[in-house]
Amino acid sequence: MQKSIRKYFALFALPGLVAFAVAFLIPMVMGIVLSFAKFSTVTDATFTGFDNYRKIFIDKEFITALWFTVRFTVVSVVSINLGAFALAMLLTRSIKGTNIFRTIFFMPNLIGGIVLGWIWQVIINGVLLPKGVTIVSDPKYGFWGLVVLMNWQNIGYMMVIYIAGIQNISHDLIEAAEIDGAGRWTLLKSVIIPSVMPSITICTFLTLTNGFKLFDQNLALTAGDPGKQTEMLALNIFNTFYGRTGFEGVGQAKAVLFTIIVAAIALTQLRLTRSKEVEA
């Protein structure tokens, strides 16, 4: 058996490998190659070296977008995880109706980003109407609008992950802690949080990368207005690639840089939170 698995390994792995290569590897390699070229369609590229990377910094757009994205991500990672964890704690108590509430909190996650963006744009514009302004009047409205939107969309999802983590803690452990005289705070700090560390790792990873990669919601809510002040990295890359004549390569270079930044941050985060995980 072992032998035949080894023998046919290549054959059975082939469909998966082909799909992976076609859908991921080849485009990725092409993308990196194209970031060093000038092109208008992907087939007419001419090599230009690091020119595209130099052009990223001819204006402050990329840096502004990066800074906006970082601020947004920090705020939303903290608020989403705190909110989700708090809800999970509430909804794992034995209260009647928790299942209904879990479902309700999860539901916003089923709506697509563009639709959510439009819905929230209407809501926020309605709220701002008495002040005689709109969401694109001032970048701070766009910023907080995005934070509210992402919280609303993601808290339910992260909550489900935290609930799974909390339910996995063995009752013996909690009982033992209580017998040892742990109060609610100590219980939370010394038993529950260390035990759900794997969930925390997943949730921070998801919220962090979601924050960096955010596109639909940004496009639908403000489209980067006013004056690109609420434009996030992904949208900036899209606008550079599609919106500026002759800037396809620069957009591509930005995308490569973006991948490196996101990968570096995500890997650091994984290492940091993983090291805190404990064996229960």
Next chain:
Amino acid sequence: MKKHMLIALLIVLMTMGSVVFAAGSQEATPAKEVYFLNFKPEIADVYETKIAPAFEAETGIKLKVVTAASGTYAQTLKSEIAKSNPPVIFQTNGPVGLKDSMSYTADLKNTKFYSILSDKSMALTDGDKVLAVPYAVEGYGIIYNDAIMKKYFALPSKAVSISSADEITNFATLKAVVEDMTKHKTELGIKGVFASTSLAAGNQWRWQTHLVDVPLYYEMKDKGIPMGTKMATFDFTYSDNMKNIWDLYLQNSTTAVGLLGSKSVDDSMAEFALGQAAMVQNGNWGASQILGVKGNTVSDADIKFMPIYTGISGEENAGLCIGTENYLCINSNASAEQQAMADQFLSWLFASDTGKQFVKNDLMFITPFNSFKDSELPSDPLAKEVIRWMNKDGVSSVPWAFSIIPSEEWKNKFGAALAQYSNNQLSWTEVKNVAVDAWKTEYALTN
């Protein structure tokens, strides 16, 4: 062991086979089809529901029309052109836009479509190659509702001495009339004199391209720079004139200044059609948007044009801004047969009797083709007004100077600055600096 091998092989073959068949079925799309990537969302319906069926009925060729959403033509074209079934007919907005599509634009010199162009110098060329042919001459200015204007001039308490909108020939008069109308807006039954100054994303072209044309044209005239060439620096010498009209638009609008960021061009045109506003800056292409609005209260005879006045000396003799930003190109990467069918479609549309009826009645283009007789010019009120202004004695049209703008990015930056000015985030001096600086960087990047 052999058996397993066989089964495994079979599975692999089947999966590969299905890939082949899937691709095969795609190849089998109707052979006689022309793909036209349309630029104008406001007339997309006409192409889809009227022209395409009629063309197919007469020639058996299917016309596939895809319309790019407002303000996204360049990016739609870019992604469509890279597909396996790319558009055969596409649009370009002038020399700057053409530069981007140069590598896949066919030579139209020997096409029937080019042969019917009356003034051959209007086509865009590269050496002796003809790359793009204009299909519509357009004009824009301030569209006004004469019924409301007459109502205003009949008011006993009006503060101006003139008695008809025809007598407005400069900015000072316009400003006096508009500001006095705002004071009387309840009596006139309007929400504001000007329809909303649309500043939503993708809806700023009426300002960052069309309105700025006026100061741009006079600056180029002063500097002696011919249309359609290049200009390395933009000094915005007439920036105060632009501010004049811009402030007038913002302060006498149907919508509070702070809320303009959510308004689209459609909103503005609807406000005008419903009689909530007396004036709106737009071009004759907007006719269908006025006439087609449900509950439209403006009668055809009351839809009139006046030039955009900004207070530049000599503007009494200036007419509407007239030119074209609509050129059609054929994709050189399409098969010879498809290119021929594209020519067949275009010459059918602009030279056959059936086609011309659509152009005249539904598309409402003022065309530059010799296949149209005078009696076949469009009959909608705005097109008539454009023709009237073009032929008016002692008045010369303001050409579309904006094709000299170095890039779309400049327009976006300038549009954003205008929006920020309206939200008090930027002063006018800063807006001016954005325009001047962005021109410099964009010119350096594109030349």
